Amino acid sequence: xxxxxxxxxxxxxxxxxxxxxxxxxxxxxxxxxxxxxxxxxxxxxxxxxxxxxxxxxxxxxxxxxxxxxxxxxxxxxxxxxxxxxxxxxxxxxxxxxxxxxxxxxxxxxxxxxxxxxxxxxxxxxxxxxxxxxxxxxxxxxxxxxxxxxxxxxxxxxxxxxxxxxxxxxxxxxxxxxxxxxxxxxxxxxxxxxxxxxxxxxxxxxxxxxxxxxxxxxxxxxxxxxxxxxxxxxxxxxxxxxxxxxxxxxxxxxxxxxxxxxxxxxxxxxxxxxxxxxxxxxxxxxxxxxxxxxxxxxxxxxxxxxxxxxxxxxxxxxxxxxxxxxxxxxxxxxxxxxxxxxxxxxxxxxxxxxxxxxxxxxxxxxxxxxxxxxxxxxxxxxxxxxxxxxxxxxxxxxxxxxxxxxxxxxxxxxxxxxxxxxxxxxxxxxxxxxxxxxxxxxxxxxxxxxxxxxxxxxxxxxxxxxxxxxxxxxxxxxxxxxxxxxxxxxxxxxxxx
Amino acid sequence: xxxxxxxxxxxxxxxxxxxxxxxxxxxxxxxxxxxxxxxxxxxxxxxxxxxxxxxxxxxxxxxxxxxxxxxxxxxxxxxxxxxxxxxxxxxxxxxxxxxxxxxxxxxxxxxxxxxxxxxxxxxxxxxxxxxxxxxxxxxxxxxxxxxxxxxxxxxxxxxxxxxxxxxxxxxxxxxxxxxxxxxxxxxxxxxxxxxxxxxxxxxxxxxxxxxxxxxxxxxxxxxxxxxxxxxxxxxxxxxxxxxxxxxxxxxxxxxxxxxxxxxxxxxxxxxxxxxxxxxxxxxxxxxxxxxxxxxxxxxxxxxxxxxxxxxxxxxxxxxxxxxxxxxxxxxxxxxxxxxxxxxxxxxxxxxxxxxxxxxxxxxxxxxxxxxxxxxxxxxxxxxxxxxxxxxxxxxxxxxxxxxxxxxxxxxxxxxxxxxxxxxxxxxxxxxxxxxxxxxxxxxxxxxxxxxxxxxxxxxxxxxxxxxxxxxxxxxxxxxxxxxxxxxxxxxxxxx
Numbered sequence: 005x006x007x008x009x010x011x012x013x014x015x016x017x018x019x020x021x022x023x024x025x026x027x028x029x030x031x032x033x034x035x036x037x038x039x040x041x042x043x044x045x046x047x048x049x050x051x052x053x054x055x056x057x058x059x060x061x062x063x064x065x066x067x068x069x070x071x072x073x074x075x076x077x078x079x080x081x082x083x084x085x086x087x088x089x090x091x092x093x094x095x096x097x098x099x100x101x102x103x104x105x106x107x108x109x110x111x112x113x114x115x116x117x118x119x120x121x122x123x124x125x126x127x128x129x130x131x132x133x134x135x136x137x138x139x140x141x142x143x144x145x146x147x148x149x150x151x152x153x154x155x156x157x158x159x160x161x162x163x164x165x166x167x168x169x170x171x172x173x174x175x176x177x178x179x180x181x182x183x184x185x186x187x188x189x190x191x192x193x194x195x196x197x198x199x200x201x202x203x204x205x206x207x208x209x210x211x212x213x214x215x216x217x218x219x220x221x222x223x224x225x226x227x228x229x230x231x232x233x234x235x236x237x238x239x240x241x242x243x244x245x246x247x248x249x250x251x252x253x254x255x256x257x258x259x260x261x262x263x264x265x266x267x268x269x270x271x272x273x274x275x276x277x278x279x280x281x282x283x284x285x286x287x288x289x290x291x292x293x294x295x296x297x298x299x300x301x302x303x304x305x306x307x308x309x310x311x312x313x314x315x316x317x318x319x320x321x322x323x324x325x326x327x328x329x330x331x332x333x334x335x336x337x338x339x340x341x342x343x344x345x346x347x348x349x350x351x352x353x354x355x356x357x358x359x360x361x362x363x364x365x366x367x368x369x370x371x372x373x374x375x376x377x378x379x380x381x382x383x384x385x386x387x388x389x390x391x392x393x394x395x396x397x398x399x400x401x402x403x404x405x406x407x408x409x410x411x412x413x414x415x416x417x418x419x420x421x422x423x424x425x426x427x428x429x430x431x432x433x434x435x436x437x438x439x440x441x442x443x444x445x446x447x448x449x450x451x452x453x454x455x456x457x458x459x460x461x462x463x464x465x466x467x468x469x470x471x472x473x474x475x476x477x478x479x480x481x482x483x484x485x486x487x488x489x490x491x492x493x494x495x496x497x498x499x500x
Numbered sequence: 501x502x503x504x505x506x507x508x509x510x511x512x513x514x515x516x517x518x519x520x521x522x523x524x525x526x527x528x529x530x531x532x533x534x535x536x537x538x539x540x541x542x543x544x545x546x547x548x549x550x551x552x553x554x555x556x557x558x559x560x561x562x563x564x565x566x567x568x569x570x571x572x573x574x575x576x577x578x579x580x581x582x583x584x585x586x587x588x589x590x591x592x593x594x595x596x597x598x599x600x601x602x603x604x605x606x607x608x609x610x611x612x613x614x615x616x617x618x619x620x621x622x623x624x625x626x627x628x629x630x631x632x633x634x635x636x637x638x639x640x641x642x643x644x645x646x647x648x649x650x651x652x653x654x655x656x657x658x659x660x661x662x663x664x665x666x667x668x669x670x671x672x673x674x675x676x677x678x679x680x681x682x683x684x685x686x687x688x689x690x691x692x693x694x695x696x697x698x699x700x701x702x703x704x705x706x707x708x709x710x711x712x713x714x715x716x717x718x719x720x721x722x723x724x725x726x727x728x729x730x731x732x733x734x735x736x737x738x739x740x741x742x743x744x745x746x747x748x749x750x751x752x753x754x755x756x757x758x759x760x761x762x763x764x765x766x767x768x769x770x771x772x773x774x775x776x777x778x779x780x781x782x783x784x785x786x787x788x789x790x791x792x793x794x795x796x797x798x799x800x801x802x803x804x805x806x807x808x809x810x811x812x813x814x815x816x817x818x819x820x821x822x823x824x825x826x827x828x829x830x831x832x833x834x835x836x837x838x839x840x841x842x843x844x845x846x847x848x849x850x851x852x853x854x855x856x857x858x859x860x861x862x863x864x865x866x867x868x869x870x871x872x873x874x875x876x877x878x879x880x881x882x883x884x885x886x887x888x889x890x891x892x893x894x895x896x897x898x899x900x901x902x903x904x905x906x907x908x909x910x911x912x913x914x915x916x917x918x919x920x921x922x923x924x925x926x927x928x929x930x931x932x933x934x935x936x937x938x939x940x941x942x943x944x945x946x947x948x949x950x951x952x953x954x955x956x957x958x959x960x961x962x963x964x965x966x967x968x969x970x971x972x973x974x975x976x977x978x979x980x981x982x983x984x985x986x987x988x989x990x991x992x993x994x995x
Contacts (some may be wrong), residue, residue: 090546091545091546097545097546099545104545107545109539109544109545109546110539111539111544111546113546136993209546209547209548211546212545212546213545213546213795215794216794216795217792217794240537244548244550245548245550246548246549246550246551246795246796246797247548247794247796247797302665323791324791324792324794326580326791327578327580327589327590327791329589330547330580330582330588330589330590331543331544331587331588331589332589333584333589334529335583335584335658336542336543336544336587337544350582351586353582373789376791378789380616401748
């Protein structure tokens, strides 16, 4: 039900309809959105920065346009929450780190430009694991994030703030980044949809790098339809990102969702039932049945290479992070220690980095530096050869199947403080997700059910390179059949 | 004990592109500090490098001019070290898979150098021999920023305008050559880089920089001696001095049986004291670890957008041009050598010839008069148009003005840029060729110098010279001397 004046929890599609039918103005939506965040986000901690003034200014401009009968764009008036590792012009971009606590970029990331051109309004910057390193959103230098479905649980990571903002109904669209599963795992923990596109499908210009060969920006939404719409805006080659590629055609994702899944072949790796929470396994089996009923050919197969992924991921991501984060020396911008603490140049850089980075980031830089030392290069070389092996296995798998179905996470949302979110466990938690980053294939997480305790369970669909259309179509089918979409976590103080 | 000096060179050449290696910032030299910068070359969060295609093209040209094998697929790497002039904390360079490998450059050496060169490939001229310097690799990389230490202030300033300027690094194989030969190689290399328009090679602006590696071994030894690197070499002259000094230093230590005092280190050339001084030891930690560059895809020349770079034809190089100047214009090797030392001068010469000047005369005028003026002046370009110089040369050839007057006209042209005819008219320098006019002058001179005429009659040849001098003086140097001499002799014989 669309309730005028209460657009909280609405989807992009519903807001668009509302604007079309003049149920509310853009300003009303943005005001309501800001009000909810300012009133309710305190216990959740989804946002690091809320853009009260700039969002309202942008809303007023769009309303003027609407008044003149102008087209306000495919995402006109849609509030979007942006993970705080994506640069936003004149809006602080911290990466949830002391190192960049006061960093205000003079430029927009390409995805932000695309969203703004489409009429979307940046409502705020979302909390995350520091420099996106973590799987539980526990390493933010500023505050922890709570899962809106159960405040005692983590929202997943590292895009936990974006996922929580969606689950709490603050926004219909958020941007996340995914290096080893950050979009999908937090989408799974918070019961929302998250897409990690094909590597190169979305420009990384303006994304603060964690590991450049694995990082990818993607949309997070509450429905598959919204996800498809957002992806169609974000995709495409960017001259500013040499690793981005042309994404052919102007495929109308949102409208092609209905075209069905009949005749598709979906493979489920047998490893998905090993060491996986029982309730998650049940959801997976149920999804398999639903697909079969929809005319999809579902087959079990063996993908042992999947078990090699976490170790290779650990080495490669840390190695790239170690060099990628070398620019943070505190000389041109960023955290700089007190002058009195500067014994000399090397000492100053050392102090800036020791004091500016949190423990988890420092740990990964040290690991990444270690595996790249000449005498240790075999670690890195082995990781690279495993990566090639996995690529081959995936290519073979997609000769047999159109899509691969797995759980997103092997475990349900857990309680913070048991260290599960850190380095070694992130890799283990990413058992099903890191494969897509190592190979570059697209993968999407969508709600697949709820545990008996009411915690969301996410399922992952992975497709061949540049097969986002098929991926979204299959996800849409499951979403409609399961009827789970559009559920919003009940946040305390909601009706107050 | 006979020693052999082994020299390896690492030459950084700034590529002549209008924008930086990995972003669109200008490469203009001398801009206000930190104005040619952007998020990418400043190492801001989220910045990504994109490859400058023009830089690839120029590097390929350099590679082909230096007879290199071209790697169809090459790769970029990150060289990590912390220093304030390095904005990203790493330099993007090429490591295990560079763009060009296994090249060479042949240089001509005096026969006296031959004893020090191992492989003489053949004789060109009787007194010269050719030495082949092998080039190990040429790779693309980006420059760092510049640290400025203002005097009497306890601060260091950083200018990032230079950060990200495209460079190629040319690395030679260690060769047994003399310091002089090393400098000959550098001169030839510089000429090639200028000819191919790969670089301006302005050492004073740092667009050509060279570090050298020196080691000494006993002649006949297989194993190379301990290598010492020398930095802070700002001109060819300094390079030769530094190499000679370092060669002597190491030889002395070897002679006095103190070879262990030669350690693998980087030394700095102190050009004021004229010695090399220790800078830092090669301890490994400073070398920086090399990692892949995941922000740039492989540089694949098979890629359709790159293929045309491979097919591009090379401009004529200095050595080819030198031979052509000898055969086509009939110049001596020496003349051709100097004229082709720089592309600018060679192009100028051909411009003058193409505008009608006799090739041999054009070479004379340029090599003797013009170069003298150019060397004394501050001009970067030759301020006399090729067409104007050609005109002047033809005026002299045709006897319109005397050779001496021509020199005066050229100086004036050089100063003012005026047309030679204007200057001749203005200064009244046109040669007097009219027999009647010259006769009048001769008569007047004979009238005033009756004694000299009488002496001539008595058989004094000196007197004739004296009288010619007086005639030229009376004609203000404009009298055509050949006609004047004929008339004078005729007149004297009739006395």
